[in-house]
Amino acid sequence: MTLDLSSKDRSLLAGEHGPAGRFAMSILVRMAEAFGAERMLDISQAHIDSTVYQGEATLEFAERLADMDARVAVPSTANVSGVDADNWQEWAVPGEWAEKAYRQMQAYERMGCTPTWTCAPYQTAMRPTLGQQIAWGESNAIAFANSVIGARTERYPDMMDICAAITARVPARGLHLDDNRAGDVLLRLVDIPEALQRDDSFCAVLGYLMGKIAQERVPVIDGFTATPSEDDLKALGAGGASAGAVALFHLVGHTPEAPTLEAAFRGRDPAETHELTVRDLRRARAELTTFDGDRLDVVVLGSPHFSLEEFRRLAPLLEGQRCHPEVLFVVTTGRMMRALAEQAGLLGPLREFGVKITVDTCILTTPMLPPEIDTLMTNSAKYAYYTPGLLDADVTFGSLEDCVRSAIAGRVERDESLWQG
């Protein structure tokens, strides 16, 4: 099997469009050859996860491209960076880190990326459409774009996303091709009460379990009888893309490529079927928590970035209350969502409660939290999954209401009633 390059691909590779085009195309061609792709295909949008500052190498990569006058050839949103460009000094971020992370942001802006600085680009106006061929990095965003929107992206790593954006080309393989979008594994929800399905923590837990079971395969969930919100679907994908490598899931009756069970599997039979009960989900929920005590240093919401709708839900829960003086309460979001929440008058109650809002980044991609923090509480499966390794802290997983109640009390308080089943 040989790779058939178009004349444009060959001219990019020959450097006729400049050194950045040659550099980007040579990486894409090496990937296409390694994976046995037969051709390249056009993409019309990109989301750039390479913006995450991870040290000298990512900065050098970005500045080398920018210095070669690289320009994105398609509309490209920027993922979170390594620093909240305006407010990093309020936190424990070292000055040298902030300076380098900021230089990396500037490099991607020079390349023409739209400065969205969010891991939830699907919340912006640059949301792709059903069937659109795109190249997205950021695991949760990939899962959302493929599953909830029905756009088509492979699971792109950092650095490949920007190469795709510069050339507007990707290897024609994986989830870009219809045939690979069929479900592999069936997850059937059995006797899950609707009240539990509607709880905001349910989809995060289900996503975590989905990721553990499916790993890199395409899971299909059947038996979800409630109506999931976009934030529920966001939580489902983020959980699945953290505990596994889920880049596409189908939720029968709710996501665009799964009007029916048969459609989700494209007429094929599932390779495996798993029946999930309240007991299985309760066990998965317990795995997201790493300790038994009720100690609480910080509550963090917003991975993936908090949406306008989530600000709408949070504001009334906090109204007239105060966060416990020994608990830090952080919401991570994008600039656009913060601006919309401000315009909607939702940030007043948050400020009075003592919430700190961080934009452009998150607690895992910038060293912002004080090192003495030992215990963190969140309603995000993604934060819960990565916190022990990245922050060397213990974590408690709970619902949005659990998080608020605990922040007021100064210790972990969780409502277990829905999970007894």
Next chain:
Amino acid sequence: MAGVIQGRVLVAGDVEGEVLASTEPLSFWGGYDQTSGEIIDRRHPLSGCVAAGKILALPASRGSSTTAAVLLEAVRRGTAPAAIITDGADTFLTLAAIVADEMYQRTFAVVSVDTEDFETLASAERLHVGIDGSIDVV
């Protein structure tokens, strides 16, 4: 184990080293300390092991797209594994090795094998990975 296993070369390299193996996939972002090469995913069976310079056998990556960036930084610092053997071809690991090669002219080898061979290799103590993807016990 008898004979040589023929893997599929994704990024070529000729290396010999101690094997660190697991049947559990790993997100290198949040799972691999690029300053030391220690595996820091506290839910992973290899948590606490140092993979720098070793032959790491994992079914695949999982999780974050930033896995590729962590591995690139690890190559720059000299804390990357010498080779990664996977059960099936993995995009994130392959891309990281290709970009490291393009940027620093040094990298780690990436070779994929089928499930049965993966299980055989995972039980070995030391392996040699050839430039052609052949893998044998040392």
